[in-house]
Every structure is written in C-alpha cells, then in structure tokens.
Amino acid sequence: MTSSSSPSQDTKRLAHDYPEGLRADALMEEDVAWSHEIDGERDGDQFDRSERAALRRVIGLSTELEDVTEVEYRQLRLERVVLVGVWTSGTVQDADNSLAELAALAETAGALVLDGVVQRRDKPDAATYIGSGKAEELRDIVLETGADTVICDGELSPGQLIHLEDVVKVKVIDRTALILDIFAQHAKSREGKAQVALAQMQYMLPRLRGWGQSLSRQMGGGKGGGLATRGPGETKIETDRRRIREKMAKMRREIAEMKTGREIKRQERRRNKVPSVAIAGYTNAGKSSLLNRLTGAGVLVENALFATLDPTVRRAETPGGRVYTLADTVGFVRHLPHHLVEAFRSTMEEVGDSDLILHVVDGSHPIPEEQLAAVREVIRDVGATDVPEIVVINKADAADPLVLQRLLRVEKRSIAVSARTGRGIDELLALIDNELPRPSVEIEALVPYTHGKLVARAHTEGEVISEEHTAEGTLLKVRVHEELAADLAPYVPASLA
C-alpha cells in the first residue's frame, strides 16, 4: 500500500454540512457542540500522485489530474486511514478478504487507505481490540504513513475505542460507524434517511461519554467531510442523551407511518396481479447494472458500495410482452451493523413479497460462494426462503472461467451473464419468463373493439397465447388470473362456452 510522509498533525479537517432533518442543532442546544476542529493546514502541492489518483478514483473525475484546481483538491480532501483487523478464525485468505472489503468500504466513504494490518488472536483484546504490542506497532504505522484515522474491522465497545485512541493518538472508528456513514451518504428517500439517522443515534447514544475526541461522522456529512467530528462537552451529555432519546422516539413514529404508506402501495401492486421480481445480491455485485440492462431504466451505477440504499421498482416486460415489476434492493454486506438491520429489513421486504428472486453474484470475485451464503442468510431472515431464486452470475466478462464453471455446476438454477456486455441477457429474460407464476385460467374470448381495455389488460396481466383481429372484435387465447377470466367470460364464443 502507499504511504506518505506528511504528518497527521498537519492535516486539515473540513467542516461539512449535516443533512436536513439531522442537523446538530435539532438535537443539541448549541451548534458549536458538534463543530469541527480545524487542526491546521496542508498545502495543496503536498498531495502526492497516489493520493491524487485515489481521489480521482473515489470521486470519478473525468478530467486530467492537472485540470483539478488546488481549491477542488482541498474541498475533496480524503481522510487518510490505516485499517486494522483481528483474525480470530478461518484462513489467511478469509482475513485478507475481510480487510480488502473494509478497504473498499473506506474508499466508498471517501477515505484514502494507506495501510492495513491484521492480528491473529483468539478473540479481540477487551481493552484495546488489538493487543497492546500490536497497538504500539499500529502507532508506528500511523506516524510513518501520516494517517489521521484508524479503522477497525469490527464493532468496538466505547471503552475499546477510547483506549486504542489513547495509544495511537489519532481518531479510531469501527466498521459499524463506517457503514453507517456510507448509508447516511446514500440514503435518498425520506424513509431511508430516517432509518439511517435512527441507527446512527442508536449507535451514538452509549458512546456519547468519552467521545470528547472522536465520533465518526455520525451526524451525516457528504463527500469531502472527515470521518470524524467532535463530540459534545461532558457537561451537556445528560441533556444531549435525553434529547436524542426524544428525537429517536419521534423518528420511530414517523418511520412507522411511512412504512404503512409503503405497505399500501405494495398491496396495490399485488392487487394488480402484476408479478414481481426482486434483484438481491451482495454489494457491488452489479444489481443496478442488471436492472438497467433488463429495463433500460437509467439507474445510477457506481463503483462504490451501497450506491443503492432505497429500493427502486421498475416496470419490465418479458420477451412475450408480459408485464412484471423489477425491484432493485440494497446491497448486502457481511457483519451488517445490528443497528442497521431494521433499516435493511424494511427495504428487503420487497424480496419476501416477490414472485421470483434474481440473486446476483459477482462472478469475478475470488470466492463468490461466501457472498451467496451471506445473502441467503438475510433472505432466510426476511422469510423469503419459499420464493423461487435464479442465481445470476454477473461480470462473466471479467470472471475466471473455472469459478464460473464451479458456480454453474453447484447452483442448479443459475446463469452466467454480463450486465456490461449483454452476454447471457436474452437467456436470462427467457428464464424469467419461464419462472414467473403462470396465470391459472386458459380462456378464449372474442372481445368487441369497444372493449379495448380488456384486451390491454389481457396483455399486461395475463399471457396472450394467440391474438387475431376479426370483423367482430379481437379473438384472444389467453392465460389469465381468475378475476380477469370472470371479466372476459361474457365474451367467450357460444361454440366454446
């Protein structure tokens, strides 16, 4: 990994805006309680090339490096982080994968990863997460690399965070705080934002004491903000706790109301008898890309984790013209912070309620099986085990053919595709057509031209086997659900009735 010699003390921390509805002053008496410390300045020309390159990658700049002004660099400053994990079980490869995932999460949050260390232990150290010797070593790495933040690959107790901070002398945040931070950046709907804000407050509550120095970007903030803010003064802690609890109670009520609204909409969709397909899968597997491929919907595709937090529902058609809804869902990740499970669960209800799950897995990942298992665990949690599943092995263009073969062999109902190149997409569409629930009644009807709406319904709600335009009207042979069959019944030709 890269390193830089600039000392952390010189790093400037930028203030950032709090998202609407979660402004610090809504919770605290004084804005200043949460204001950021400006530690110092660092000149723009001190950005080395690796930092510039990483920055471009994170923010997706299309211009040449030199085109980006110093001011822009300053605004888009990256937090400089060192990662640390405790390896308690599994293979070295597992430990490496876990740290690689933490690095991807950190980059998604807008940080520059300078180094990473893993310690082999039976269990994390009760006082400092990693053992005291390793903590000293970590301190040296921090000094050497000029990092200003340490991110731990687990959920730490408030005490562990403080003790480790005392040793490494820079702020320490854990995986939970990091994921909460990313979710806060990506939530777009009112409900999504409220769910994340609630989870942040839950996480924050027991950590208020002793957060004089460190608090992950719990109160929100966009790209360019630091991963840490300053906590409230000790004297205000009790007032702050009370106010946060009150705010949490209010948010819970609001979320419950929003949930009812969403439930009504879902029931409406069910009543329309339009079959629903849910796309589920590990974060970054390519779910949004697949949704775009299948519907031409133009959903944001980002090489960042959790670009999708709120479910997106689109209308799609089978090659035969049958209409169904296609819902993109939040990406899964292992060790999802328990505070977020509720938020996550609500977006996953779409999955439990669907007629078919497209379980997208990144075929270019070295061990896609792990991601499949992690996702299946959540599918089980939301009670969706009975929903038929097609395993869509995506990124076939970049995958190791041996991995593809292995997955296709083990997963009985699976298909290899590339949302990027279009490979396998036609076959997938045919599979979806095949797997969608078939309407139960086959019927023939001669629908007068004055009842065009019925013909249209037969197309969207049913499966048209044949259609002929005659002098008397449209002669349809269709498979439809019982309600539509009843509406078509008056038009069944006497010879067939």
Ligand SMILES: Nc1nc2c(ncn2[C@@H]2O[C@H](COP(=O)(O)OP(=O)(O)OP(=O)(O)O)[C@@H](O)[C@H]2O)c(=O)[nH]1
């Ligand atoms: N090589 C290759 N890359 C792909 C393919 N499909 C998607 N990607 C890339 O994978 C990254 C993630 O794609 P998304 O569609 O945003 O993934 P997602 O599963 O919706 O991600 P989350 O929002 O994190 O859950 C993007 O950089 C895509 O360009 C593919 O078929 N081949």
